[in-house]
Amino acid sequence: MTSHPDPDEAIAGLLDEIAGQLGHPVPAHLQAALRAVSRHLFLPPTLWLRDGNGGHEPCDRESEPDRWWRAAYRDAPLVTQFTKGGQQPHVVCADGAGGWPPNAPYDRIIATCSVRTVPLPWLEQTVTGGLLVIPWDTPWCNFGTLIATKQADGTAEGVLAPYGAFMLMRAQRVEVELHRDVLREGQKPDRSVTELSPWSVAGTDLAAQLHIGLRVPGTWHAWDTEGEAAHTRLWLADDEATSWASVDYDGRQLSAFAVAQYGPRRLWDEVARAYEGYVAAGRPGVPRHRLRISPDGAGTRHQVTLS
Structure with a gap:
């Protein structure tokens, strides 16, 4: 099992990712807001990530800790819950x-x-x-x-x-x-x-x-x-x-x-x-x-x- 990166380091990477999309640094007050809260503390053990085929696949924190951690600190939407028995x-x-x-x-x-x-x-x-x-x-x-x-x-x-x-x-x-x-x-x-x-x-x-x-x-x-x-x-x-x-x-x-x-x-x-x-x-x-x-x-x- 690979050790998780420090939350501050992970947030720094997230800010760099967002800055690259914006073409300029993230404003200071938004940086402060992101650094004030560790994102992984508010996510469930199982995340649902895009599978590349138009659907989602589960990512479990226990079995795939590195993938789960990377997803937690990416600038991408996460699905935290699917309702069973949903209609198509x-x-x-x-x-x-x-x-x-x-x-x-x-x-x-x-x-x-x-x-x-x-x-x-x-x-x-x-x-x-x-x-x-x-x-x-x-x-x-x-x-x-x-x-x-x-x-x-x-x-x-x-x-x-x-x-x-x-x-x-x-x-x-x-x-x-x-x-x-x-x-x-x-x-x-x-x-x-x-x-x-x-x-x-x-x-x-x-x-x-x-x-x-x-x-x-x-x-x-x-x-x-x-x-x-x-x-x-x-x-x-x-x-x-x-x-x-x-x-x-x-x-x-x-x-x-x-x-x-x-x-x-x-x-x-x-x-x-x-x-x-x-x-x-x-x-x-x-x-x-x-x-x-x-x-x-x-x-x-x-x-x-x-x-």
Whole structure:
């Protein structure tokens, strides 16, 4: 039996491995965190390691101590437990938006892409009392996960949970570009001034962004810090490419911002009203937003309420 290396030596090797992948040394505070805890103390006697054929094989500390130790201090995932009697999933290559009718109904439907509306087959193929777990998206903000329960009347109701930013379902993407599709020569926007900071509605407050996205349909935004017209500009546009707005920061003061709006919708006004509602409601967190999903022809519609 080969003697185990010193934990400090093993962690030093792990840090070198990580640094090689990063292309630079591991930051000091992360080094300190790794050195503070010996990894092998928190691992079970048997680890499950990749076998090179798409599966796993056991590695026992008693019979293979050197291999077990090396695995403990490698920058690679370790499986510490397999559940006996687990089921093998049935994998189908198809358009996920249509679900899979042959095996329906399902107790759980879990999506790994985000949607702006729930595909009707997902709703129809879930049993009454079953759960739909779906990353949510709006053009304004890709954030939040819907956890909804199928109701006896064919609808589904649930709340949004924080996090869960996934790529949007291909069929629901809208290919609109600001300079190609929205802005045109000769457009004469209405101009005004606002005291509402653009960072309040499109900054780091993701709960505010989610609230706005749910209440201002089909509207997206983009930041511009390289234009000549303003130090920093927040652009707003709609998916129909018929309306746009801009809010400018002049680089000097944060008490007033120049606003331009064009088209049948006054997008900045809509966003400002949604933000005012967010503040008036006590700045509700993500879980206070409830969605009711109902069949609507060949698709679904959703109604938003605050709990």
